[in-house]
Amino acid sequence: MINNISKKLLTLVALVFVLTIQSFxxxxxxxxxxxxxxxxxxxxxxxxxxxxxxxxxxxxxxxxxxxxxxxxxxxxxxxxxxxxxxxxxxxxxxxxxxxxxxxxxxxxxxxxxxxxxxxxxxxxxxxxxxxxxxxxQEASGGKFFNVVLVSLLVIMALVLVALLAVLKLLSTIAQGGSPESSVSGLESFKATLKGLASNKTIVTAVIWMFVLLGTKATLDGLYSIGVHQGYAPTQPINFSHKLHAGDMEINCAYCHTGVYKGKQSGIPSSSICMNCHNTIKRESPEIQKIYTAIEKNQPIEWVRVHNLPDLAYFNHSQHTNVAGLDCANCHGDIKNMEVVEQRHTLTMGWCIDCHRKTDVNAKGNAYYDALLTAHNSSSKEAMKVEDIGGLECAKCHY
Ligand code: HEC
Ligand code: HEC
Ligand code: HEC
Ligand code: HEC
Ligand code: HEC
Ligand code: HEC
Structure with missing residues (x-):
């Protein structure tokens, strides 16, 4: 009987716990x-x-x-x-x-x-x-949530122990003994604690809980290694995308000449700047830096913002030209940036996530006709990048 009731109690506590999390x-x-x-x-x-x-x-x-x-x-x-x-x-x-x-x-x-x-x-x-x-405050918000969760767990555990103690006391009375004649309330509480500590299932559960929480914290830390979301280094020349690409609406490909044609977008050489700045704002000290670079025959040393590790292969033309994606999908709102900032994580998960949910732009592309027919005969869903091999390791790894 006792066992039955404690099982029900356990379920109840678990239920309350889940509901508390949900209400959060x-x-x-x-x-x-x-x-x-x-x-x-x-x-x-x-x-x-x-x-x-x-x-x-x-x-x-x-x-x-x-x-x-x-x-x-x-x-x-x-x-x-x-x-x-x-x-x-x-x-x-x-x-x-x-x-x-x-x-x-x-x-x-x-x-x-x-x-x-x-x-x-x-x-x-x-x-x-x-x-x-x-x-x-993302970080502190997440931490606060964790603290609340852990405190809740601890409180739940204490309540559980107290309830089990009361149960035990009641059962002694039910069996005919008086509370005084058996153990005192405090002792019964202690006994229950001991019982719990020697109950393998409960001990294992508690250990697992801490192992899982610990693992989660460690993994969260590890995953952020090598992720440069938000990286916005100071550049050698105070070049503004907001001014050039936003206000003046200069086409991205005017400067990033490879972006529709090849793997790399490319960073413009000083001579592209000179198409305009040989007459515009020559006297500005920032523009003078372009002149100095050309006179010394040295490239301007722009600091690279986005940078995948060598093990990954990424091709711009596949995404801008074939897929027809806008730069903003991956680089954010460059047209409003005074200083370029990396807006996305650029992790493998980020690439895969988009390949799972983005439809292949197959309209008017004869290359996809056969694939599309095959796909439509077996699925009602639109053809996603994953359906054309966008999740295959070798597509992105050398
Ligand atoms: C299509 C023409 C054009 C091109 C190409 C161009 N610029 Fe400009 N740039 C301008 C104009 C117009 C201004 C605004 C001038 C003003 O404020 O009156 C400007 C302003 C600037 C300024 C601010 C200068 C100041 O002191 O206010 C900098 C710095 C600059 N450009 C750097 C560059 C660099 C570096 C490149 C090459 C990567 C480049 N520009 C390419 C037209 C151009
Ligand atoms: C007038 C020339 C010019 C135009 C137009 C221009 N850019 Fe740039 N872009 C540059 C220069 C110079 C740099 C390197 C300095 C910097 O990061 O600000 C750069 C850097 C970048 C970078 C970061 C590269 C890295 O190091 O990872 C991205 C992304 C980018 N541009 C996207 C765009 C997009 C999108 C557009 C169109 C909306 C655009 N650019 C229009 C000149 C230009
Ligand atoms: C599908 C996502 C995606 C789209 C769309 C995209 N980019 Fe990129 N871009 C990247 C990634 C990823 C990198 C880092 C590549 C690397 O390190 O090899 C990058 C790097 C760059 C760089 C710096 C390095 C280089 O390749 O020369 C520039 C400049 C750039 N992008 C400009 C653009 C412009 C302009 C557009 C729109 C015409 C655009 N990108 C569209 C994902 C994208
Ligand atoms: C590629 C650009 C793009 C992205 C990414 C995007 N949206 Fe939108 N969203 C739009 C545009 C454009 C509209 C205006 C309606 C239209 O043109 O379809 C819109 C409209 C909306 C509206 C209605 C706004 C209103 O004032 O009534 C909501 C809500 C919304 N988006 C939510 C989201 C959320 C949430 C996300 C991210 C999960 C998101 N959008 C991502 C482009 C985008
Ligand atoms: C915003 C969405 C988006 C993001 C983010 C994205 N891709 Fe893609 N990718 C696409 C689309 C759409 C295609 C399909 C292009 C086509 O029709 O061939 C594609 C195709 C590819 C292909 C060719 C797949 C094939 O089977 O032919 C490779 C390789 C690829 N992407 C690599 C990457 C890598 C690496 C990243 C991350 C650094 C990335 N992509 C991020 C949308 C995205
Ligand atoms: C759509 C492109 C894409 C596909 C498909 C893909 N990867 Fe990746 N992978 C990447 C990118 C981009 C990185 C670099 C991410 C980073 O630096 O965080 C990466 C990183 C990795 C790493 C290094 C992990 C690290 O954190 O440094 C390994 C290992 C890996 N991928 C294995 C695989 C395997 C195995 C598959 C097939 C099941 C696969 N990848 C499929 C894009 C892809």
Missing amino acids: AQDGDAAAGETLFKNNCAQCHAADASVVVGPGLAGIEDRRDFAWIKKWVNNPAAVISSGDKYAVELYEKYNKTQMTAFPAYGEAEIKNILAYVKAANAAPVVAEGAPAAAPV
Whole structure:
């Protein structure tokens, strides 16, 4: 009987624990949302009200209800083609720019993103001229969450022990003994503790819990080694993409001449700058640096921002020309950067993730006709990059 009741108790405690975690997830975890947002939405959306490629997401929950937002993020094309008036107008307003679909996002992911958007807008304005939306403290947010989880676990364990002690006491009474005639409450509590400590299953479970938490912390640390997301080194010349590519709308390929043709985009040589700067702003000390480099016959020593390890193969033309992807998908909103910053992790997981969810742009490309026919005969889903071998090790590794 006792065993039965303690089993039920255990289940109850586990249930309460799971529910507590879920109630945390209910409102969305802004720190997790920030990572999702920066990796997947930030190239097209700002968290405040400013327009990037699409509208700023500030106040989105006032404009649309959650169900709509989820449907939209999972499959914007479907919402537009369903004739939804709001969606159609938005689509027209943004020059029929197709938003990327995120079919794999469940409620949790979207709630996390919305929580981040809300938090970013709630952040107080620090001072005049300072950015209005201070980024949510990702690291401390995650740590705080972990601390709460661990404390909850400890409290749960204590409650469990206390309950088991009471049970034992009750059962002694039920068996006819009086509480005094058996052991005192404190002793029974101690006995239960001892019982628990000698119960192999429980001891193993506790050990596993700590091993798993430890492993997670170690892995989190290891995964961030060699990841340079956010890297934005100071360059030898104060060159601004916002001015040249944004305000003046100079085509990216004017300077990055290889980007549609080859593996490498290439960094422009001084002579490309000279097409304009032999007449424009010659007197500026920054422009004088270009002259000095040319006179000394030395290249300008730009600091490389994006850099995959040698073991990986990446080809630009395959992505820009064949797949028709915009630079912003992988480099973020360069047109608004005074200093280039690496916006994505550039890890293997990042490449694979996109290959899993992006449709192959097979329209008007005879090369894909046979593949497409074969694919469509066996699957109702659109042909993704993974279906043409985009997950094969040898495609990306020498
Ligand atoms: C490639 C660019 C792109 C990416 C990436 C992108 N969006 Fe969008 N999004 C758009 C555009 C453009 C619109 C405006 C409607 C249109 O043209 O289809 C839009 C509209 C929206 C809207 C409706 C906004 C409003 O004011 O009603 C929401 C919500 C939204 N996006 C959420 C997201 C989320 C969340 C992500 C990341 C998981 C994301 N988007 C990623 C381009 C993008
Ligand atoms: C298509 C023409 C064009 C090309 C090519 C070009 N620039 Fe510029 N650049 C401009 C114009 C126009 C300005 C703005 C001048 C002004 O502020 O009046 C400018 C401004 C600058 C400034 C700011 C100067 C200052 O003191 O305000 C720097 C630095 C600069 N360019 C560097 C470069 C470099 C480096 C390259 C080559 C990689 C380059 N530019 C290529 C047109 C060009
Ligand atoms: C006027 C010439 C010019 C134009 C136009 C231009 N760039 Fe650049 N770009 C440069 C120069 C010079 C550098 C190296 C210095 C730096 O990182 O700012 C660079 C660096 C970069 C880098 C980082 C390279 C690295 O080291 O990893 C990226 C990414 C990039 N550009 C993308 C773009 C995109 C996208 C566009 C179009 C929206 C664009 N550029 C337009 C001149 C240009
Ligand atoms: C599918 C993702 C993706 C797209 C789309 C993309 N890039 Fe890149 N880009 C990368 C990666 C990854 C690297 C690092 C490559 C390496 O280290 O070998 C890179 C590196 C660069 C570099 C510096 C190194 C080099 O290759 O010379 C420049 C400049 C650059 N990209 C410009 C652009 C421009 C301009 C566009 C749009 C016309 C663009 N990229 C589109 C992923 C992308
Ligand atoms: C934004 C989405 C996106 C990202 C990020 C991305 N890719 Fe791709 N990739 C594509 C698409 C779309 C294609 C299909 C192009 C085509 O039609 O051949 C592709 C094709 C490829 C192919 C050829 C696959 C084949 O079977 O022919 C290779 C290799 C590749 N990508 C490597 C990479 C590497 C390495 C990275 C990360 C550094 C990366 N990609 C990141 C979208 C992406
Ligand atoms: C779409 C491209 C792509 C595919 C497919 C791919 N990789 Fe990778 N892989 C990468 C990139 C990019 C890196 C470098 C990432 C980094 O520096 O974090 C990498 C890194 C690695 C590393 C080094 C790990 C590290 O952290 O340094 C190993 C090992 C590896 N890949 C094995 C594999 C195996 C095995 C497969 C097949 C099952 C595979 N890869 C398929 C793109 C790919």
